[in-house]
Amino acid sequence: MKILHILDHSLPLQSGYAFRSRNILRSQKGAGLEPVALTSPKHEASWKRPSPAVERIDGIAVHRSGSVAGGNGVIGEGAVVWRLRSRIRTLIERERPAVIHAHSPVLNALAALVEARRARIPLVYEIRAFWEDAAADLGTYGSSSAKYRLVRALETAVCRRADRVVTICEGLRRDLLGRGIEDAKVAVVPNAVNPSEFSLPEASAGENGRFRQPGAGTVAFIGSFYHYEGLDLLIEACARLVARHPELRLLLVGGGPMEARLRVLAERRGATGSVVFTGRIPHAEVAQAYAAADLLVYPRKSMRLTELVTPLKPLEAMALGKPVAASGVGGHRELIRHGETGILFPPDDIPGLASAISTLLSSKSLRERIGRQGRDWVLRERTWDRNGALYRALYSRCIS
Missing domain, CATH: 3.40.50.2000 (Glycogen Phosphorylase B;)
Structure with missing residues (x-):
């Protein structure tokens, strides 16, 4: 069973997000699945150096999306989604995955949702944290701001349309249930170690x-x-x-x-x-x-x-x-x-x-x-x- 993962970024960038992604891919390979990954243009924006179109990390193919122009505003975010959609469509045609598994933030899920529906492939959306809460704590925007409410509403809408939703803990799961997401749709796959x-x-x-x-x-x-x-x-x-x-x-x-x-x-x-x-x-x-x-x-x-x-x-x-x-x-x-x-x-x-x-x-x-x-x-x-x-x-x- 081949699974196409849509990630914000991955190794060689080092972060908690990248290490969890690596462990997800390796654990799925060990469980007899065939994981393939695609990173968003945000990987290149953070890596700040040339990346090959595809890298093999732990024997697993990790495809890159390349960089996009437009900065961090609405135009830049739109460019990220557009580029991701194009790359996802190409990989669907080439790899023929059984499932598309998009990982937060919600921009990845938006791009994956459109292409998954077009190709009639099930979509799993994994939320590791609510990124609007992290942004509010860092002072990027306030918890009462229009952008906070927009991101939250967008996340809820994607969760309603995804075939399955994964969270890393019960706290996130309970919050989604409180938004009206079906109980049977939301699963927990917690943080773990090797x-x-x-x-x-x-x-x-x-x-x-x-x-x-x-x-x-x-x-x-x-x-x-x-x-x-x-x-x-x-x-x-x-x-x-x-x-x-x-x-x-x-x-x-x-x-x-x-x-x-x-x-x-x-x-x-x-x-x-x-x-x-x-x-x-x-x-x-x-x-x-x-x-x-x-x-x-x-x-x-x-x-x-x-x-x-x-x-x-x-x-x-x-x-x-x-x-x-x-x-x-x-x-x-x-x-x-x-x-x-x-x-x-x-x-x-x-x-x-x-x-x-x-x-x-x-x-x-x-x-x-x-x-x-x-x-x-x-x-x-x-x-x-x-x-x-x-x-x-x-x-x-x-x-x-």
Whole structure:
């Protein structure tokens, strides 16, 4: 069964979106499907260098759409949809897919919907987040703006017309059901990991590497520095804990829009000696950063985006057997059972966050138990082998 995937962008661009796309394609190939992919012109806009018309990534053909003129406004978005339609039509004629699987944002789904209906091929639309919510959080446009309402209405209309809709979590699924989308039409294929890719280096690599000081109690966050991640709250909490836990060291691995303000906050709180900013690191060094951590903390703030969407990073930490503490937003509650597979604390609550960190730092046996139970849950419920089978069953129902 051949599946044509329509993606915003893909590797070699590195992002959470690109890595999920890669894992989807690989898991489907492992499940006996034949995935083929097409990226939108936004791939070229972000890659900013020439791309071949087709690349093979993990043995799977990934076709490119080429760049378009028109900028980021309505004209540019129209050009993206027009170019995608043309490329989708060409690939339908060449590849003869059984299903077209479009992935958010909604521009991809619009182009795919027109061509799928023209060719009488089932359309699956996968929503990884509501992009209007992400845009509102980044300040691209407001949640009460006309564009926000337009994008939301467009997404709802596409979901009504698609043959099946996939979300990455129950929060997104419930939101779509609240818009009147049929219950039987919406499936969840959650974020997942490949256990074979998650192993820690030898202890010495973490102990003596640049990510850890011998004997330190290392609290870490590994990811992108966006406002909603709550890293300002994490710095404040750790600054309060240094007197009680003088060995505490906060390791912030990554970068993003909040980095400059976080550095200023650490300096203002007199925490520059205990807060370490590594900057963005090569993917090959991420395992060493995890190995250096005694626990991982995810202090996401409560807002529509975080209440609806489950993140990937806590799953990575859990897969490695690392204990996690996370705010009790809806996205985290889908992943973590308090006291069993992690520690939950109230969102936007600095004392609660500090208490959770202190509890885990004070008990090695608790860290080991939570880390072990979290890993067992991930290996049982959140692997890409399992997801490949979910997609295969979904497509079979879609065709029948």
